[in-house]
Amino acid sequence: MLEGRKVRLRAIERVDLPSFVKWINDPEVTQFLELNPPMSMEDEEKWFASLQKSDDKVFSIDTKDGKLIGNVGLMRLNWKDRCVLIGIMIGEKEYWNRGFGTDAIETLLGYLFDELGLNRVYLIADERNVGAIHCYEKLGLKKEGLLRQNRYKNGVYTNDVEMSLLRQDWQEKRSGS
Amino acid sequence: MQSKDSWLLHKWFNDQRILENLGAEHIWFCVSMDREFQTVDEMLTSRTRRYFIIQLLEDSKDMGLIGLDKIDHRNASAELQIVIGEVDCWGKGFGSEAIKVLLDHAFVSMNLHRVWLRVADYNDRAISCYENCGFHLEGRLRHDHFHKGAFKDALIMSILKEEYRGCSDA
Numbered sequence: 001m002l003e004g005r006k007v008r009l010r011a012i013e014r015v016d017l018p019s020f021v022k023w024i025n026d027p028e029v030t031q032f033l034e035l036n037p038p039m040s041m042e043d044e045e046k047w048f049a050s051l052q053k054s055d056d057k058v059f060s061i062d063t064k065d066g067k068l069i070g071n072v073g074l075m076r077l078n079w080k081d082r083c084v085l086i087g088i089m090i091g092e093k094e095y096w097n098r099g100f101g102t103d104a105i106e107t108l109l110g111y112l113f114d115e116l117g118l119n120r121v122y123l124i125a126d127e128r129n130v131g132a133i134h135c136y137e138k139l140g141l142k143k144e145g146l147l148r149q150n151r152y153k154n155g156v157y158t159n160d161v162e163m164s165l166l167r168q169d170w171q172e173k174r175s176g177s
Numbered sequence: 178m179q180s181k182d183s184w185l186l187h188k189w190f191n192d193q194r195i196l197e198n199l200g201a202e203h204i205w206f207c208v209s210m211d212r213e214f215q216t217v218d219e220m221l222t223s224r225t226r227r228y229f230i231i232q233l234l235e236d237s238k239d240m241g242l243i244g245l246d247k248i249d250h251r252n253a254s255a256e257l258q259i260v261i262g263e264v265d266c267w268g269k270g271f272g273s274e275a276i277k278v279l280l281d282h283a284f285v286s287m288n289l290h291r292v293w294l295r296v297a298d299y300n301d302r303a304i305s306c307y308e309n310c311g312f313h314l315e316g317r318l319r320h321d322h323f324h325k326g327a328f329k330d331a332l333i334m335s336i337l338k339e340e341y342r343g344c345s346d347a
Binding site for chain 1: 250251252253287288
């Protein structure tokens, strides 16, 4: 369990899956995410089973009073290069734009840099998802490139932005604040 | 290292002169060829082990085994294992050279932070070789193993990435 200021990150459990399915099938939640609904409960159970055998890792995001509001995950963890790709979904829409996602990512970054000793954490965001990009920039992530027409969604090719935070950025940020 | 190198390991680990100073790592003691094939298969498939055969440059003669074991990817550390299996290759600095090449691989290619080893405290030749390669003594395992009728100590030595440069310049 990783404690943040507004949220805690905990292991995902099978009982969380119905909430995930509900969020993934809400077009407003996934409009900028790399998820392709419709997805069934069975799809989700297969994904959960595959996760148990993988280096990928997903945490459920709970508010401090125990309400499940989203999840955040690690993919392509590479120990030699000491880098990892992260992704986040806040599924409960009343928690949008209130700092819950920011706190979840900041908590995760602390774990990745200070406990796992990683050197680079990166993510890929839809260029149109300006709210999310603003949140990542607030956390110190830097835009490092545009992936042109990286994704096809709702009838159009869309650009993605790749952003990253390096260990040295994280240490500077912490010694500064 | 490949499966066919099992023959070399079988030969070396059935030679009492080789086993004498290894600190009773007797998992390797007098094993049959079948068992040696199994051992090598495990060494080749494991994500936490990486072994190489040491060859002489001038004639590609196989002289020993070196590798990293118990590779801890999260903490970037691993245990060094080395055996010079051909007795006529002892005392010529081949072990030190092989260790330097392996450390280069560990720190420069694999991005490890710490390489450690265990050595029998009566194996003076090995200890001075490790010191020469830049390893620091960090602890003593009291009565670590039973050898020649008594419990003997073993030492733990290590080298960190930031210490490694000094060694390659030497």
